[in-house]
Amino acid sequence: MEPLLTQLRASAEPTRLRLLALCARGAFCVSEFCAILGQSQPRLSRHLKLLVEAGLLERLPEGANAYFQLADEAGLARALLARLPEDDATIAADRRAAARIAAERARVASESFRAHGADWDEMRALGLPAPAIEAALVRLMPKRVARAVDIGTGTGKLLDVLAPRADAVLGLDASREMLALARARLAERNLANASVRLADMYRLPLPDAGFDLATLQMVLHYADDPVAALAEAARVLKPDGLLVVIDLAPHERGDLLRGLAHRWPGFDDAAIAGWMGEAGCAPLPPVEVAGPLAVRLWPARRMAAAAAMLPETTLQF
Incomplete structure (x- = not known):
């Protein structure tokens, strides 16, 4: 009581x-x-x-x-x-002021990115077919999940796709500027079941086995240690939870390594499958989306035996 x-x-x-x-x-x-x-x-x-x-x-x-x-x-x-009551004058005034704050966040974050010459929307910068990629992800997902996490969420665009299909969705990113843009996006779209927070993909501030779905979209090619990133993503999944990596297939675009600081020139199916297996996940058939650069979606299921071997953790979500 x-x-x-x-x-x-x-x-x-x-x-x-x-x-x-x-x-x-x-x-x-x-x-x-x-x-x-x-x-x-x-x-x-x-x-x-x-x-x-x-x-x-x-x-x-x-x-x-x-x-x-x-x-x-x-x-x-x-x-x-x-x-x-929806027409409460005080609450309505607060919401209008909050909308102005969200707009200011987005403006400041965007100006910061422009000042440093960074293009924060990589999918658009590369001319990739975002609607087709998002549709392919939806086809891989269950119709409904309890909790989903998007690791390396950036401006939170993928949260738009996940939020209508999850009871709660969390976006994680290591960039405060990105998170400012993501918060503005969530406020603009009134996605009350979505939130974002600062996090390192190698050390997620989340408990073991707490999520039904984990996504990494256009993140792994920046990772110095993809195996460690996938292992951490798998750790937070429930047994039989779905992990989906969305990234570039192998390519020969050296300008991406130099200009956009990619660490990897895309990934092949064998490498991803091997890393998924090391992380305790069973790979499922990949899906390819054609475009100026081929994009693949690599899904995998968290194996129950691997999840059961996880040590206890005191991290809170």
């Missing part, structure tokens, strides 16, 4: 209810909450601390900042928010 009472007490305050309503639509940091709600940082920090301690919000450190989003166990908060 006490945890429920704690959550009820934490929710029963106007500012904290507004914070919960905002976090139901995306992740924000304290300075952004200050701009949206027009309240001081110390005051909002105290409110956020209470909500985190009650298990209603999750705090995600990211460099000097920390972002806050609804916790997985925040069913009570979702039930309360569902009872808020």
Whole structure:
């Protein structure tokens, strides 16, 4: 009874209810909450601390900042928010301010990328047929999954595809600028079941066997150690969970190695199958999508025996 009472007490305050309503639509940091709600940082920090301690919000450190989003166990908060009237003037004003914050995030992130000469949308830069690739991924997926994770999510474009087919979807990336763009995308599309966080693909801040689906799209060709990246992706999959690697087939485009810092000139089926096997996954037949550069989707199932041998972990999601 006490945890429920704690959550009820934490929710029963106007500012904290507004914070919960905002976090139901995306992740924000304290300075952004200050701009949206027009309240001081110390005051909002105290409110956020209470909500985190009650298990209603999750705090995600990211460099000097920390972002806050609804916790997985925040069913009570979702039930309360569902009872808020859609035409509530305060909540509507908060949402308009949050939309402006999301737009500013995207602008700043885009300017940062342009200033450094990086093209953050690699699929578009290479002229690859993104709709055909996404359709091929959907055909490989079950109709519905509980939890999905996109490793190296970049601007979060693949989350648009995964979110309608998952109860919860998480995008991970090692670039704060990419995550700023991804958060703006999620806010614009109101993907309430999707979130992003900072993470290294070689050390995912996730528990073992917590996901039904893991994807790595146009990520592996940047990896110094593809075997380690695949092993970490497999670790977070449940037994029989689906791992899908989407990347370039072997090519002779040396300009990609020089200009886009690719570490690998594409991958062949044998190499991917061998690495999947080392990671404890059973490879399934690959799918090829034609284009200026051939793209392949390599699916695999997490083997139950391999997953059962995983050591226990204390990491939280």
